[in-house]
Every structure is written in structure tokens, then in C-alpha cells.
Amino acid sequence: MDERLEKAIDFSNYIVTLNNQKRLLKEEYEENLLHYFNGGQFTITKELITFVGLLVNSKNVEDVVLTDDNSIPIKIEDLAKFYEDVTDCYFSASNSYHTKYNILKKQRSVEALVGLKVD
Amino acid sequence: MTKGALLIARNNGELDYAKQAVFLAKRIKQHLNIPTSVITDSVDYINDSLDHTVFDEIIPIGYTNDNNTRKYYDGTLASKTLNFKNNYRINAYDLSPYDETLLLDTDYIISNDLFKSCFDSLSDLQMFSKSQDIANIRDSREFIHISEYSVDFYWATVVFFRKTPNNELFFNLIKHIQDNWSHYVSVYQLSSSLFRNDFAFSIAAHILNGFMTGDYVSPLPGKHMYTTDKDILWKLEDDNFTFLVEKKDYVGEYTAVKTQGQSIHVMNKFSLERIINDEQN
Numbered sequence: 279m280d281e282r283l284e285k286a287i288d289f290s291n292y293i294v295t296l297n298n299q300k301r302l303l304k305e306e307y308e309e310n311l312l313h314y315f316n317g318g319q320f321t322i323t324k325e326l327i328t329f330v331g332l333l334v335n336s337k338n339v340e341d342v343v344l345t346d347d348n349s350i351p352i353k354i355e356d357l358a359k360f361y362e363d364v365t366d367c368y369f370s371a372s373n374s375y376h377t378k379y380n381i382l383k384k385q386r387s388v389e390a391l392v393g394l395k396v397d
Numbered sequence: 398m399t400k401g402a403l404l405i406a407r408n409n410g411e412l413d414y415a416k417q418a419v420f421l422a423k424r425i426k427q428h429l430n431i432p433t434s435v436i437t438d439s440v441d442y443i444n445d446s447l448d449h450t451v452f453d454e455i456i457p458i459g460y461t462n463d464n465n466t467r468k469y470y471d472g473t474l475a476s477k478t479l480n481f482k483n484n485y486r487i488n489a490y491d492l493s494p495y496d497e498t499l500l501l502d503t504d505y506i507i508s509n510d511l512f513k514s515c516f517d518s519l520s521d522l523q524m525f526s527k528s529q530d531i532a533n534i535r536d537s538r539e540f541i542h543i544s545e546y547s548v549d550f551y552w553a554t555v556v557f558f559r560k561t562p563n564n565e566l567f568f569n570l571i572k573h574i575q576d577n578w579s580h581y582v583s584v585y586q587l588s589s590s591l592f593r594n595d596f597a598f599s600i601a602a603h604i605l606n607g608f609m610t611g612d613y614v615s616p617l618p619g620k621h622m623y624t625t626d627k628d629i630l631w632k633l634e635d636d637n638f639t640f641l642v643e644k645k646d647y648v649g650e651y652t653a654v655k656t657q658g659q660s661i662h663v664m665n666k667f668s669l670e671r672i673i674n675d676e677q678n
Contacts (some may be wrong), residue, residue, distance in 0.1 A: 294652055295652060295654070298533065298652065298654050299654070301533060301653065302654065302655075302656050302659070305529060305620065305622065305659065306559070306656075306657065306658060306659055307511075307619075307621070309580075309618075309619045309659065312511070312618055312619065314514040314518070314618070317517055317519035317520075318518075318519065319518070319618060328537070328567070340456050347616075348520070348610075348616065350519060350520075350614065354560060367611075369472055370667060376507060388653060389653075391653075391655070392639055392653040392654065392655040393637070393639065393655050394639070396652070
């Protein structure tokens, strides 16, 4: 096979694998952003953090009702604590995502991308 | 309230669902810290040859040789047509020893604690409707609706249910659907007459939603991640999976994919059993 084509195919396999791993890492990140409280499921988004932060700053912290991912109204007795929990969860998930993403993008071979070899 | 996981293991002479159940029960204990019971027609085999201590209860059922068959792939190039014993899931409600049950297929490999939150949820019935193919190259429309012009698809692979009158109604309705399967194949325009739990559960959800899309069934936490039986589970170490997934338009060629800490439905039972056997040896 023409060497130029062979190199291109090797690179193409690498890119397919890299993109797969990036996609699965994002799925893992999204799972880690789920927060459960009082029987409700909350996906932590920047919007949720901003809204809850706004309520906390305006001193609306007791018995606040938020709707969860399934549109079920959930009473949050202590919103300041809830805010602390969701921000902790957000930063923990995001930092883990960042670390794993950086490791991934440094891998230069298909074998290294799937952990069968260290580059 | 008692809570636990429930598995169904009915061997078909080729695939060892009992061994898969033992393997999964250990992972359920590790990640979810709940007891596991198994409904099985292979009680003596489990007691004599496998680690039966992983089970809270072993619930015996009679052995039957069903006429249902289907093709089981082991990667893209090899397949076998085997007995497909999938008609006992409808009895899970009656046979579960728990007030709160997490019903799982034996090939759904638990690798995180996400399902712990099911037991804290306000929803009495939870199933996956959203799913993600690890390979991401296949047409996944069959897992969005049960047929091209029909209703929303729900996976029966993992079902969380509490013992409530509404859930009793749900499971009784599924029994009725199974008893009258050919009628429902026609009404819901299914492309195959083979009984599938996913379809029966989806039809029941549709009926109990008032024949509409609705929230009678709540989503389980996360997303249903799966690989089909045309992919191969190559390696499994703790919660790290390495798969060889089918390569688009290149039959017999694969792309390597790695996941970490994600529970995955491994439909290639042959490759799952190889991994389980390797772990035991």
C-alpha cells in the first residue's frame, strides 16, 4: 500500500477511537452531574447553579420548591446547603472530566487511547 | 421496606445465565450494597457448582423447553440459533421477595452506584427510555419507538418497582399482553412476532398512560448504555471495560472502545461468559 495512504488510514483509525473516547467521557461526565435530593433528580447545569445562587443571595433559603428533571416539585428545606451540594458535585464532576480529557488528548496511539499501552 | 435486586436465570443448554447471575450479584453487592435474589430453573446447578452464597433467596421455577428461538451473535461473523427463554419476566412482581425491587437482566453489568438513588426516588416505577449505543455507528431508531409508526420504546432490561396496586396492575397488564401477543403485534404494528419484553413493557406503559405518551413510567437515573451482540467484550477489570465494537461497513473489523465506571448492557453473552470464566480461572 502507498505509504501516504497507509499513514492516513492509521490516523483515521486513531481519530475514530479518539472521538469515541471523547463521547464516552462526556456521557460519564453527564452521569456525574446528576444530583439526587428528597426523591428528586436534578441535572446540575449552569442555569440551575445560577438560579439557586440567586435565591440564596436574595435570602430565599427556607422551604423553596424546585422542579426536578421529571417536572416533579421538590421541597428544599435548606437551599443554602443544597447550593453547596450542587456546586461541590459540579466542580468534582468537572474537575474529573478535565483531568481525564487532558490525559486522553495526550495519547498518541489507538492502543494508548483504550488503555492497552502507555505512550 | 425491604429492598433488593432480582435476576432471572434460565439456562438454554449453551448460555449459562446462572453463572452470569452469580457474577452480577457480586457486583450488585459491591456497588449498590443490596441483597440479590434469583428466579431460576437451575437450583441444583447453582447450589452444587456455583457460589450460591451470593444470593439472598433462590426462587425455583420449573424447567421448560420453549419453542422461542433467536439468533445470538458473537461478534459480526459468528452466530448460533438458540432457545430464547424470555417469558418469565412478567412474574417478577409476584415472585419478588422485596417491597422495592431492582429487576435486572443478567447481562447488565453494574459498575457504579447510580441505581442506589432509585430507592430514594418518589417514583414507584422506573425504566430506561433513553439509551446510548457504545459503538455509535448503528441505526438506533428501533430503540426510540417499538416500530416505525408506533409508541415510545422502554427497555425492560432494568426495571425498578415498588409493590403498589398500580404496579400490580402494570404487571398484570403485561401478562395479558403476553397471552394475547399476536393481537398486540398487529395493533402496535410490530415487524416481528417474536415476543419481546421491551415491547410488552412499552405497550403496557402506553396503555396506562391513557394510550398516549406520558409519565406513568419515570426514567431510571442516567442513560441505558449498551453494546449489541455484534460487539465483543474484550477485557473487564473492576469497572474498566474494553470492547471491540463493530466497524461501520467493514464486517469482521472492529474499533476498540474503553469505558470506566459506567454500567453497561453487554448483549454478546458469549464474550461476557468468556470474561467471567477467565476471572474464575
